[in-house]
Amino acid sequence: MTAFLSMKTQFENAGDVLINRELIRLCAEWGDVVVDVTRCPPEFLRSLDLARHAPDVRQTTSVGLFGAMLKTRLRGQPAYYFLSPGGYFGERRGLSALALVANTAVIAAMRLVGVRVCHVGVSFERLGPFHKRMLQLRARLLHRLIVRDDASAAYAQDNGIRHAGVSPDLAFGAAAYARPGERGRHIAISFRSDQTPAQGDEVMRLVQALDAVLPVDEDFRLVAQVARDCPLMDNVAQSLRGSRRRVETMYVHGDVDAALAAYHGCRAVVSNRLHALLFGVLGGCTPVAVISDSVNAKIGGLWATLGLPVLSLEGEPGLVLEALRSSETVETAKLADQQRNALQRTFGALLRPAMQGG
Numbered sequence: 001m002t003a004f005l006s007m008k009t010q011f012e013n014a015g016d017v018l019i020n021r022e023l024i025r026l027c028a029e030w031g032d033v034v035v036d037v038t039r040c041p042p043e044f045l046r047s048l049d050l051a052r053h054a055p056d057v058r059q060t061t062s063v064g065l066f067g068a069m070l071k072t073r074l075r076g077q078p079a080y081y082f083l084s085p086g087g088y089f090g091e092r093r094g095l096s097a098l099a100l101v102a103n104t105a106v107i108a109a110m111r112l113v114g115v116r117v118c119h120v121g122v123s124f125e126r127l128g129p130f131h132k133r134m135l136q137l138r139a140r141l142l143h144r145l146i147v148r149d150d151a152s153a154a155y156a157q158d159n160g161i162r163h164a165g166v167s168p169d170l171a172f173g174a175a176a177y178a179r180p181g182e183r184g185r186h187i188a189i190s191f192r193s194d195q196t197p198a199q200g201d202e203v204m205r206l207v208q209a210l211d212a213v214l215p216v217d218e219d220f221r222l223v224a225q226v227a228r229d230c231p232l233m234d235n236v237a238q239s240l241r242g243s244r245r246r247v248e249t250m251y252v253h254g255d256v257d258a259a260l261a262a263y264h265g266c267r268a269v270v271s272n273r274l275h276a277l278l279f280g281v282l283g284g285c286t287p288v289a290v291i292s293d294s295v296n297a298k299i300g301g302l303w304a305t306l307g308l309p310v311l312s313l314e315g316e317p318g319l320v321l322e323a324l325r326s327s328e329t330v331e332t333a334k335l336a337d338q339q340r341n342a343l344q345r346t347f348g349a350l351l352r353p354a355m356q357g358g
Contacts, residue, residue: 001031001354002072003080004065004115011044012227014252014259015171015275019085019121021048021256022173026343027082028054030351036065047256053177073113078354080143081110085121085170087274087298088135091128100134107141116143118350121170123152124161125297136160144350151301167346169302171278172339174260180284180333181265187214187324188262188269188285190223190276193232195295199272200232202313206290207236209317210270211243214324219246223262223269225276227253268324272313274299286330288323306335 005024009016027033037045037059050057060068072079092100107117119142127135139145139162147153148169156163189207193200211220220240224233233249240247252258259279263269269280270288277287277299290311291299303310308330311319 001078001080001351002068003027003031003033003082003351004036004069005033005082005084006036006038006062006065007040007044007084009084009086010226011041012254013275014047014225014254014256015273015278016086017044017047017254018174018256018259018275018279019170021050021053022170022343023082023085023121024048024050024054024057025176026170026173026347027080027351028057029344030347031354033057034065034068035059036062038062043254047254049257069110069115070113073115079115080351080354081115081117083107083117083119085119085148087123087125088131089124089126089298090131092131092134097130100131104134104138104141107138111141111143116354118142118144118146120144120146120167120346120350122147123149123298123301124155124159125152125301126295127159132159132161136162139163146346146350149298149301149305151297151304166305168339168343169274169278170343171275171282172336173343174282175336175340178260178282180282180336183267183285184265185217186219186221186266188221188223188266188271188276188280189236190225190229190269190271190273191232191236192226192229192273194228196292199292199313200235202292203232203272204236204239206270206313206317206320208239210320210324211240211245213321214245216244218267219248221262221266222247222249223259223276224249224251225253225259225273225279229253229273270320270324272296272299274302281332281336284332286324286332288320290320306339 145163146167191203222233224230237249250262263280263283266285268286272291280287300310
C-alpha cells in the first residue's frame, strides 16, 4: 500500500503543521508514503521534521507524485490519496471556485484509475450554495470522508454531504510523543481577532478581567500561534504592562515543537483557536474554550464530541474564572490517549484492507 499526499495548507499555522505531520505519521504506520512538497516553504518542512517523525517518507514534486501514483496503479498495487485536513466554511468565488472545480475533476480522474481518495479530519460549517454543491459532488467521488466532530457529521448529513463517520482531530496523534508536563502556575492565553469586528475588544475585556481577579503568582503566557495573531497578542501584552504578574509573549507560528513547548506544563489554556486548545491538551493543561458563538462552530462541535464545556467570548468573564478554578478536574492525559487510540483504529480500518489484499 502506498499513500500519497500533496501539502497545501496555512503554512504559518502551527496547528495546520501538526495535523499534516500526524496525517503523514499515521499513514506511514501502514505502508509507504509519498509527499509532494513543491509548495512548502523551508520553515514548514523544518517544522514537519519528517526525518524524525516519518524517516522513510519519500518527498517529491507534483509531477513526481502523480508519476509514482500512476506506476503504483499500473503494477496493480493499492494507492491512497489523502486530501488536506481542516475546516470548510463560507463560499467559493472567482479563482477559488475555479480551483475547487479543477481539484474535483482531478479527484474524478484518480477514481477512474483506481486511486482511493480519502479525506480525514474535516469539519463543516456555514457553507455557501456553490461550495456546498461541490462538496456534495466530491463526497460521492471519495473512497472515505471522515469528519472530526458530531456537529460536522450532522451538518454534512443535513446538507447531503455523504460521510463515513467521525474520528478525532488528527492533532491527537501527537500524544504518541508529546507527553504532558506537571501543571504549573502559568495560564496560557492565545486568541484570534480576525473573524468578527468585536473580537479584539472582547479578548481585551476578558484578559483584563482575568488579570484583575486571578492570583498574581499565576503567570500569563501569551501565545501567538498564527502569524496574523501577533498584533492582537502584542496589544494584549501592552495592556498588561501595569500588571503585577509576570507576562511573557511567545511567537510560535509555524513551529509545532515550539508550540508544544509553549503549552507544556501550563495549568490551563484559554483560547478561541482550536489547535491552541489541543496543544494545551497534549501539554497537560486544561483547555478553556472561549469562542464567538457565530463563527467558531468547529470548536463547539469538537468540544461537544469530547464532552467539554464551551464558553462565550461575548459572555461574562466570571464564567471563564469559574472554569479556571475547576481546571484540575480535566484529565487531559487520559483524554489525549483515548483520542489517539481512536485515531489509530480509524486508520487501521481504512488502510488494513489494502495490506490484506482488499
